[in-house]
Amino acid sequence: MRICILLTLGAITICQTPIYAQQDIQKQLQRQLIMAEDGSVIELPAGRYQLSSTLSLEGKKKVLIKGAGMDKTILNFKGQSEGAEGLRVSNAQDIIIRDLTVQDTKGDGIKTMNVTGITFKQVKVEWTGTPAKENGAYGLYPVQCQQVLIDSCTAIGASDAGLYVGQSKDIVVRNCLAKNNVAGIEIENSLHAEVYDNEATENTGGILVFDLPDLVQKKGGYVKVFNNNIHHNNFPNFAPKGNTVAKVPAGTGVMILATNHVEVFNNKIHYNNSAGTAIISYFMTENPIKDSTYTPYPATVYIHDNDYIRDHVKFQGKGRIGLMFKFKLGFGKNVPHIFYDGILNKDWTDASGQYKPEYRICIADNKNASFANLDAGNKFKNVSRDAELYNCSNPVTTTTTVKSGD
Amino acid sequence: MQRIIRIITGITLLLGLTIALLASRTGSPAPKEHLSEYGFFSGNMADQTPVSGIMPYQLNTPLFSDYAEKLRFIQLPPDSVITYDSVNVMHFPVGATLIKTFYYPKDFRAPEKGRRLMETRLLTHTAEGWKALVYIWNDEQTEATLEVAGDRKPVQFIDHHGRTVSFDYIVPNLNQCKGCHNTNEVMTPIGPTARQMNGDFHYAGGTENQLQHWIKAGILSGLDDVAHAPRAPVWNDPTTGSLEARARTWLEINCAHCHKPDGPGKTSGLFLLASEKDPTKIGINKPPVAAGRGAADLQFDIVPGHPEKSILIYRMASTDPGIMMPELSRKLTHKEGVELVREWIRSMK
Numbered sequence: 001m002r003i004c005i006l007l008t009l010g011a012i013t014i015c016q017t018p019i020y021a022q023q024d025i026q027k028q029l030q031r032q033l034i035m036a037e038d039g040s041v042i043e044l045p046a047g048r049y050q051l052s053s054t055l056s057l058e059g060k061k062k063v064l065i066k067g068a069g070m071d072k073t074i075l076n077f078k079g080q081s082e083g084a085e086g087l088r089v090s091n092a093q094d095i096i097i098r099d100l101t102v103q104d105t106k107g108d109g110i111k112t113m114n115v116t117g118i119t120f121k122q123v124k125v126e127w128t129g130t131p132a133k134e135n136g137a138y139g140l141y142p143v144q145c146q147q148v149l150i151d152s153c154t155a156i157g158a159s160d161a162g163l164y165v166g167q168s169k170d171i172v173v174r175n176c177l178a179k180n181n182v183a184g185i186e187i188e189n190s191l192h193a194e195v196y197d198n199e200a201t202e203n204t205g206g207i208l209v210f211d212l213p214d215l216v217q218k219k220g221g222y223v224k225v226f227n228n229n230i231h232h233n234n235f236p237n238f239a240p241k242g243n244t245v246a247k248v249p250a251g252t253g254v255m256i257l258a259t260n261h262v263e264v265f266n267n268k269i270h271y272n273n274s275a276g277t278a279i280i281s282y283f284m285t286e287n288p289i290k291d292s293t294y295t296p297y298p299a300t301v302y303i304h305d306n307d308y309i310r311d312h313v314k315f316q317g318k319g320r321i322g323l324m325f326k327f328k329l330g331f332g333k334n335v336p337h338i339f340y341d342g343i344l345n346k347d348w349t350d351a352s353g354q355y356k357p358e359y360r361i362c363i364a365d366n367k368n369a370s371f372a373n374l375d376a377g378n379k380f381k382n383v384s385r386d387a388e389l390y391n392c393s394n395p396v397t398t399t400t401t402v403k404s405g406d
Numbered sequence: 407m408q409r410i411i412r413i414i415t416g417i418t419l420l421l422g423l424t425i426a427l428l429a430s431r432t433g434s435p436a437p438k439e440h441l442s443e444y445g446f447f448s449g450n451m452a453d454q455t456p457v458s459g460i461m462p463y464q465l466n467t468p469l470f471s472d473y474a475e476k477l478r479f480i481q482l483p484p485d486s487v488i489t490y491d492s493v494n495v496m497h498f499p500v501g502a503t504l505i506k507t508f509y510y511p512k513d514f515r516a517p518e519k520g521r522r523l524m525e526t527r528l529l530t531h532t533a534e535g536w537k538a539l540v541y542i543w544n545d546e547q548t549e550a551t552l553e554v555a556g557d558r559k560p561v562q563f564i565d566h567h568g569r570t571v572s573f574d575y576i577v578p579n580l581n582q583c584k585g586c587h588n589t590n591e592v593m594t595p596i597g598p599t600a601r602q603m604n605g606d607f608h609y610a611g612g613t614e615n616q617l618q619h620w621i622k623a624g625i626l627s628g629l630d631d632v633a634h635a636p637r638a639p640v641w642n643d644p645t646t647g648s649l650e651a652r653a654r655t656w657l658e659i660n661c662a663h664c665h666k667p668d669g670p671g672k673t674s675g676l677f678l679l680a681s682e683k684d685p686t687k688i689g690i691n692k693p694p695v696a697a698g699r700g701a702a703d704l705q706f707d708i709v710p711g712h713p714e715k716s717i718l719i720y721r722m723a724s725t726d727p728g729i730m731m732p733e734l735s736r737k738l739t740h741k742e743g744v745e746l747v748r749e750w751i752r753s754m755k
Binding site: 023026027030031033034049053055057058061080081082083084089090091105106107108113114133134135136137138141143144158160165166212214215216240241242243244256265287288290344 | 554687
């Protein structure tokens with residue numbers, strides 16, 4: 001309790017003597033995080049905290065970090081001189097971060113690693129100013145966590161993904177807003193995730209579900225994306241080129257890359273003018289695959305009951321995928337709402353050469369949706385716009401256990 | 407002025423509280439507020455002359471810490487021994503303390519002109535595991551005081567080339583200690599492996615191999631003959647190992663505490679232990695995973711023959727916190743280390 005009073009004193013001091021107090025408030029907050037007993041509450045009163053290094057919480061249980069509200073308690077890291085993120089939580093259990101804003105970190109906004117039970121509620125992470133590749137990579141960044149809840153959060157301006165869950169299990173992302181990021185929401189190499197009631201807009205790509213090679217958690221999947229408003233994701237890609245998301249074409253609504261067991265339904269997928277929904281293998285990245293345990297093919301995907309609208313314009317994306325659309329596919333302005341690269345894993349096909357039922361890509365009951373199979377494995381020779389082959393259902397069952405987090 | 411006094415009073419109060427809480431949290435004896443209370447050194451503490459029973463040591467290839475020089479010592483409980491391990495950090499008995507003091511010579515070309523001690527870090531093996539503590543030296547160089555929350559101190563020195571270098575030296579907070587000293591989320595020492603210790607040290611009584619010296623002193627068990635122990639090369643001494651061996655050793659000590667299968671950098675799938683054999687895992691033609699700005703416009707961690715296209719080099723050379731590696735405790739670039747790894751990548755077919 002004494003710490004809080006002193007902290008407040010520090011906060012008052014910071015207003016009057018900013019140069020001394022900056023280092024002082026950094027130390028006081030960090031000290032609180034180090035000394036926090038299991039079960040304690042760390043309150044950050046309303047105000048703007050100017051910070052120069054990462055704040056970190058390590059090895060704690062049941063700690064609540066609580067601000068006075070989004071945009072009321074602001075942790076600003078402009079000019080950060082140390083640390084690869086704003087706030088870092090590691091090796092912990094049952095941590096809640098809520099009601100605060102993290103701004104302008106040099107690297108990621110909030111990274112949590114190896115935490116069982118991590119809740120973000122009403123947290124905003126943003127990079128102010130024009131979105132640029134100098135912005136940090138991820139806004140909220142739980143990695144190798146279990147029981148992840150991201151609820152009513154906002155991410156703006158991330159040069160990779162605004163709300164990113166990687167190599168984790170048991171995940172809910174809901175009621176969030178992702179805007180002006182390269183990827184709005186991304187679920188990567190993660191198992192059992194539900195992404196619903198979110199708005200993803202003005203990103204390069206709205207919602208991405210990826211499985212990548214060479215990672216510790218090899219296999220993601222069992223992901224449901226539903227009831228989201230995924231619209232106007234046409235923002236020019238500003239990711240540093242070396243990253244996988246740098247290959248995502250501007251104008252992507254939902255992209256499923258090499259992931260199995262994914263269901264996308266009841267979403268509004270509007271005005272994402274390149275690929276309303278893309279289902280592709282890792283081959284489309286043109287990266288080499290050296291990981292023998294990795295499966296580069298998407299399978300058991302079910303896209304249904306979504307509502308599609310796009311402007312009558314050409315494919316918006318640039319780069320090699322843009323060139324592919326421009327020169328190889330000849331869609332002009334009739335770009336399909338949904339496309340599939342059509343590259344099949346021969347181990348999963350039946351006598352007819354198509355996937356066995358349990359592996360099928362199903363696309364059904366979508367409103368206003370046109371389709372194309374790009375036949376990308378065959379130099380785009382037999383592009384087909386007939387979706388009849390995909391008229392099936394392959395629902396996904398997730399086993400998320402995440403509670404409200406309050 | 408009153409305000410400053412209030413801050414100082416606040417900090418002093420907090421320090422007392424900190425010590426009490428640290429003690430209650432760990433269940434081990436309360437850490438001392440001042441370094442002098444441990445009695446590690448005789449005479450003027452800044453001279454860093456260890457009392458009898460405290461043994462100095464060094465590593466063949468140390469971690470780069472912004473060009474800081476380091477003095478390392480080990481204190482063992484009476485009648486205890488260290489158990490040899492040919493691969494991992496050797497097994498130190500409960501009660502052992504590793505002591506490491508960071509300092510800058512005023513002029514690297516002329517050490518006799520004096521030095522400034524920055525901090526002394528203690529890593530103590532308690533019954534509940536290893537615990538880290540950091541003591542920051544005062545400007546008068548008479549005492550070092552416990553600090554859990556880290557600090558930054560402006561530093562100036564003249565380097566080997568006669569250039570003046572000025573920057574803010576970062577003292578890590580206790581959580582940051584765990585950022586590197588971490589195997590499966592358990593705090594562990596990094597440096598004192600047999601490979602790193604297998605080299606000569608200039609003891610008061612003459613130069614001798616450190617492992618040999620420990621065997622003779624009766625404090626190392628499990629190794630009869632130093633000739634059987636592996637030896638890490640000295641990164642900047644070509645007589646001690648091939649270009650590849652030296653580069654891999656430099657990468658191991660600077661990176662592999664995180665970039666190993668049971669370290670905090672495992673999420674990247676990039677593993678830089680010198681023993682790693684899989685070319686993709688050491689970064690060769692491996693795309694980045696979550697590198698963000700760290701990847702720049704480059705496609706792979708290492709592109710054989712092309713250091714300029716290798717993300718590894720780009721991140722090692724940067725001092726931008728959103729790009730650089732290691733992520734912590736580095737404000738300067740280790741130019742000579744980067745050059746070594748560059749040379750190795752350039753030599754790859």
